[in-house]
Amino acid sequence: MKSEDTRNLFLAIALSVLVMAAWQYFYAGPLYQREHQSQTQANTAAPASGAAPSAAPGAPGASIPGAASPPGGPAPSVAGTVAEVLAASPRVTIDTPSIGGSIDLKGGKFDDIILKDYRETIDPKSPNIRLFSPPGAPDAYWAETGFVSADAAKTPNLDTVWTADRQTLTVEQPVTLTWDNGAGLTFKRVISVDDKYMFTITDSVVNSGAAPATVQPFGLILRHGRPNVAGYSVLHEGFVGVIAGGDASQVALTLPVQEVTYAAIEKDTGRVRSFKGDGGWLGFTDKYWGSAVIPDQTAPIEARFSANGTVQPVDYQADFLGKEQTVAPGASFETKTRVFAGAKEVSTIDNYETNLGIKKFSLMIDWGWFWMITIPMFRLLDAIYKVVGNFGVAILIVTVLVKLAFFPLANRSYQSMAKMKKIQPKIAALKELYPDDRAKQQQEQMELFKREGVNPVAGCLPMVIQIPVFFALYKVIFITIEMRHAPFFGWIRDLSSPDPTNVFTLFGLVPWDPTALPAVGHFLHLGIWPLIMGVSMFFQMKMNPEPADPVQKTMFSWMPVIFTFMLGTFPAGLVIYWTWNNTLTVIQQYYIMTKAGVKVELWDNLFKLFARPQPKTPGV
Template sequence: MQNNRNYFIAIALSVLIVLAWQFLYMNPRIEAQRKIDEARKAQQQTIEQVKTPAADGQAAQPGATAPSGQAAATETREQALAKTPRVIIDTPALSGSINLAGARLDDLRLKDYHETVDKSSPIITLFSPADTADGYFTELGYVGTDATGSVPGPSTLWTAPEGAKLTDKTPVTLTYTNEKGLTFTRTISVDDHFMFTVADRIENTGQAPVSLSSYGRVTRFNKPTTPSVYVLHEGFIGVIGEDGLIETKYSAAEKEAVTPPKATGGWLGITDKYWAATIIPPQQSAYEARFSHFTDGQPRYQADYKDDAFTLAPGQSVELKNLVFAGAKVVPVIDGYEASYNIPRFDRLIDWGWFYFITKPMFKLMDFFFHYFGNFGVAILCTTIVVKALFFPLASKQYASMANMKRMQPKMEELKAKFGDDRMGLQQATMQLYKEEKINPIAGCWPVLLQIPIFFSLYKVIYITIEMRHAPFFGWIRDLSAPDPTTIVNLFGLLPFTAPTFLHLGVWPIIMGFTMFLQMRMNPTPPDPTQAMIFNWMPLVFTFMLASFPAGLVIYWAWNNTLSVIQQAVIMKRHGVKVELFDNMKGLFRRKPAPSK
């Protein structure tokens, strides 16, 4: 029993992890996906029944607090795009258009990312107009007073030069002049990735001073179609001044708006698993931020800010600059923006989790191997080798402790025979034996406990980073972030039917289960029948439970088990302890003698 204590601790911890995953993530995800499919069919039927476009769905002019008010959305995306004048966006990474009504970014697609692993599938649509059911947009405007006159807001029609087109080489300049002599000149530029720069110049050509303040908002109507999970934050996010990182779930905002204290510096927006839209307001001005959910008209989620008011005297002008990130959360790109624009903690837009100090370096290591080998699956294998090498001294102590425990087994049996039912005497004698032989019975636990954060960090990297999305390995694994698509139930695709989800068992989970079986057979079967049953059935249980995990994580676990078997065999042999693997394997097929009569 002592020999297997460390292993059973590892099993218990692993079972806890897997059960939590199954009940907190997989079961809700399967059920939610069914509902999503049904909702999509119903929505499609509704769209087909729409015969005429709805009335103008633009939001009402924002008041003195923040933008609000949105009409119900019933139009198709094509109808909404054709309804207002637009400026085309065409860069190496983006396609879409700027809506001149409100100067909104409400039509944006990501050229390099497709909805499925099939390159012929549609590219990802990030932003859609407010008149559609999937409305999602970013808007920058101003809040004024009666003396200010009308200022740029949701319904303001900006003017663009004829034939204007926004590319990474050619910015676009929009203009608007109100009835009070205020002239707004907006220059929008974009780089070759996902960062827009919006520079406004406001000139007071009127006869009286005016007071106004700027605002910005990221607004979306729907939550992501895939259900949220505990290990990943999706929803509102921002770094607000001294308050630092703030993450607010959609469900929390539905109950009550989150309004951090007025701050200077930072950013705010909405994040999904792989995509995000954020606004980086002027970093020298104080502003009020808010994460909220509105139900007036079209229900919507909104991250917005409003600057303190400033005054423009006649003949005076002022310049303001906002940055808008809208695109894929590519790690080097996000890190580059943080450094080049001096955006505080912008790398936290990617949810690295509690073990940030482990997770991000692990990604960097995997990314290094990827750039060397060109395959993230190979990068996972190489990263596993590096992790095993780093933990080799601890693993050596663990297996040495196990070897010493095995060597002490005959003496332990003598003590059991000597003390019989005297548990206190047996415990004292056992501790004395450990002391004489210089054995620490819990030394083998520490490597297992220390590697749990490593496992979580690797899972986090595979699950959240867009670099893993649709990243192939070899053979049938075309997406390391998705489960193994094969299943033994239909003979790995030879039979023409799809296996039920709960019976889905791919090739790599089977390989992982076999390597786990070999690893457990490195130690003798426990004498206790209950422990022996757990010992025998655990690999099979894990095989089915991990079948729904990302293929990259299952490949890592299978490879890690294989390296552990080799490592344990080498260390035990060095300590003069017999490797039990082959004898234990033979014992499985050896017939037990019939009980004597």
């Protein structure tokens, strides 16, 4: 081998290793660690039912100075555990098929929400997911609705103690809260809830005084401290909302949904983004959970995303303020607001958008720029799952359907690859004929391609086709809660998490955690399915024609190794898809190449190895 080729060879190996190392160190490793920690750490807060009476001592600071604004300001410092804070004030218990928790009668806050159908880990005894927590508890997170006024004393605030007409809020029985300000205004709040995650709050005020009163409806969600986020570039976590009419403080965005990360809002001038429009919704989105305040969809509102504080824990607030209303003596005014607090189930979110007329509420789920592929992919997977009862099996079936859909196009590509592989001896002969003239080699190769009717780049087409499908499936597996804790077979009990086995622990026989090693531990998460995927990719690469360039040949040889480690921390469902797709591709390519008269030595040798030996004929 010439010195130039040798240098290129080592350069290719170095680049391959560098790519793998950079991916693992800066991306897959840290993300795996976060996922691993989130699976192993339990939320210490929550009783599952939330039935105990409770409340939060203290409250956020006063309203923002100036004109009437949604309440805001710093949340109180941690005063105790969730249970201790909940026990400090009177509460109305929430008891529905999907939600447990309570409403704080001091301030009328929605600050105690537990999701009955979801747990922290796949262990059925692990704690239920706690979404909302009261002010004064760790990770405080709550919602409010009501009225504000330039004269704050005339409207309810977080120190107001409401009177409830019953002790428990259920799907069948709404709760009515009342408060008289002692100055001629009586406020009433009727709270109802469905069997999922939507509260409907009807706030009204009756003016029995001698002077008119001016009020403005508002809704807000406040989150105390930046939550732990997955940090994946394909997933948005943070502020989210759809405000018809655009962005009042900045250039209007091209997408209908407003998505702002926690870090981004802290860098904004004034640490606030303002929007104006009619209706819509706004709140926060996590990977699987979301919250939103939803005004009347025809009412003009001013909305904002904001951050209050310069050091963590910062208070992040999403709020809206409705149109000012003057209530004359003897008159009344009523407004309806909804609060969503729950799991981002696709069917549930879609039903809210359709049945309640909430504008673009389906964008609470981050389908991404390629939603036109991602959403149909989910629909197909979900439909098959409802028949077979296993999302892993559904992934296998969808892979077959995709292969069938692209079968004609892929066949033409594989036929071109077969022709390319067939003329490999002629290409090798050209190299021997012109060993020192690269330009002549390339010229003669192009003439050879023309004579044989070979397109050297046509073999890449199946991979190019697979990329958007792969990305769509990755997005579906990663973002949809339907995939969370979905089992396959054997040791795969959660398709949305990495394969839990590890070759570096002899698949659990050695009692140590190599992923905990500083700096290099994330390299050492390599389960059974990623290994199977690497083997399937190796066989697939062997089916393809070898590149003429030695550098490319070396890089292609390293690809199965690189992808094995890269996919080691990917969701198991995605690795299973990739393995199955590689297997189907190898079978398809072998059939086409054999039919085209191409001898596939690797597979022929394997078949001879495992084939049953034929008995010898006597006398021969």
